[in-house]
Amino acid sequence: MRDQSILLTGATGAVGGDLLRKLAVRKGLRINALVRRSDRDPHERVKAILGELDVTAKLNVLEGDIGVGSSLGLDDATLASVRRETTHIIHAAGSTSFTLPLAAARAANVAGSRNVLDFARGCASLECGAFLSTVYVSGKRRGVFAESEYGDEGHGFVNSYEQSKAEMEEIVRAAMGELPLILVRLSTVVGDSTTGRVSGFNTIHHAIRLLYNGLAPMIPGDPAEPVDIVSSDFVAAATLHLVENAPRPGVFHLAAGRESSSSLEELIGETVSSLSRFRPAWRKRAVERPLIVDLDTYELFVRSVEETGNEVLKGATRAIRTFAYQLAHPKVFATNQAATVLAESGIAPQRSSDFYPRVVKYCLESNWGTRPC
């Protein structure tokens, strides 16, 4: 991407921030980092993402909003300039909340993407537009989910995030005939494989916290089925490689796959052993491992908790429910197409058991992002 210009949306988000850090050290690259308008100074927010990094790219921070239309909230002059120079787009903005009402999730993930597509139509030099999605557009399907497949196939979705992303994919697919687009479907990103650093705390980290606090008695799922998690450094490196090298149109899974994933039972074991190892005092609490139960049993437990009106336990079961229902619909994400493109680069997902303990350690040391670490 040297001497080229990339528009990065969601530059201060979890994945967007990781991408920005990788792009920022590419000499000669021009980056238009779109940051959502807010009370905080956009430059300060980007600075917080980059830290002490030696920025060698030409970084231009733009305050905007993908929700306002194809202008993305930019003034006419800026819009025209960015359109003229943009050769690549990475659309990383959106909501990853699992608990938004569907209308709000659609506004964030579908309407925003439609505006980015409209923006792309005005970019004469566009070489690749990459839209970040999720492997969980597969919803409640079970079994192998191939990159060539789309949506829930009528099985339904676990949450509004999945559904809105699947709907986002529909409009991107419809535009693939006219624009050089790729869809990059991400698995659950948990943290850096070397440092354990977490860019964005999500439901997995919340579940670790519930287990730590002894508030996770059971999780729905199959003990032997894999839980697909990936590192943030793999996702950032692989996404940039795909943007530069993948055939378009195309759909690519950035997932661990069965080979690099721990089973649900193993992952719970790794969580417990990591908590014990990195916080020895925790062992005194003798927290029992969460039981892995069938969905009906979990539903019965959740219903009982709801009936009691106990706010703490309700909060805990709801937090688990937003993602754990995926565990009750086990599936494996095929990565053939991504692996083919990534093969020569040497970029590949790490075994989750090799880096996941570092993520748990980071959660503990940062107190789930509330303490400098």
Added chain:
Amino acid sequence: MRAQSTAGIHSIAEYLPPRVASVRELHDRGLLRGSPETLTSFGFDTVHLAGEETNIDMAIAAAERVLEESDVDRNDIGMILYAAALSSSSTLWDGNGGSPHGSVLQLDSVPDLFKYPASVLQTELGLPNAPVVGINQLGCASIFAALRMARALIVAEGELRAVLCVSSDKFPAGRHRDLAYNLVSDGACATIVRRGDRINRIVECTQITKGALWDSEAIENEIIAAYFPTATALIERTLAKAGLEMDDISLVIPHNVSLRSWEILGRLIKCPPERIYTENIARVGHTIASDNLLNLRRATEAGMIEKGDYLLLFTFGYGSNWACMIVQH
């Protein structure tokens, strides 16, 4: 020789106060913290409320009954184990706010601290040759500890033929009777554990104590969350120690906590609902430490147990203690 080293639950008797109150009545009298609808949904209907009876009165009544009904010679009772779940049950507190015999709750004098119900029980029952031991600090699991110790003592001491185990608890008057979404009843239970008995032979006794969960008020949520995984682990461990599987268990004899919790635990331990004897949850409620023996007696009387059947008894007591026992009828 083998028979000599075994012990069984020979006979059981109960005492439940005649006064019965419904969930609705308890609610109307301000004796519930939570909603009556939730308690009803969780399977509770009525509980027994002690009036003038003290915990020791109820204990004596249950113990007299078991001595009368059994064929055990009173001279064979070599020990009394008095199991009290509530700390107040280890005293001679009358449960109504007064303190006619002395009480640690309303202390009149230091000597009151040395007035023990187990001793009163011995003299009232006329068992001068039976030394007494008080068992407490295990909440509702107290009687399981008594049964376990009775069996262990019989195995260890050749002269000991029979042990009288008694539990009796009276909830403080005027206090909320729902604890952790369970409804508490007053009552007592007595049993004789006898050397060599093949009826209700005690096969295995296990217990898990999680001392970190001692503060039942401050960390109630953690205790509730720990309940199911720990219960499942203990039951599986007990079955394994006995060389049995859940399919070998003819009937689970539960403590009378919410029916809903037994629906969930039944699923977790892979025991179908028809093999869990839950009939007394609605009509008796949770008599703290007396549930399992009361249920064992009633299931036997109802003809639900046949000779040779394996039974699994399980309870949880604050402290936090999970206790499990397998007996063969």
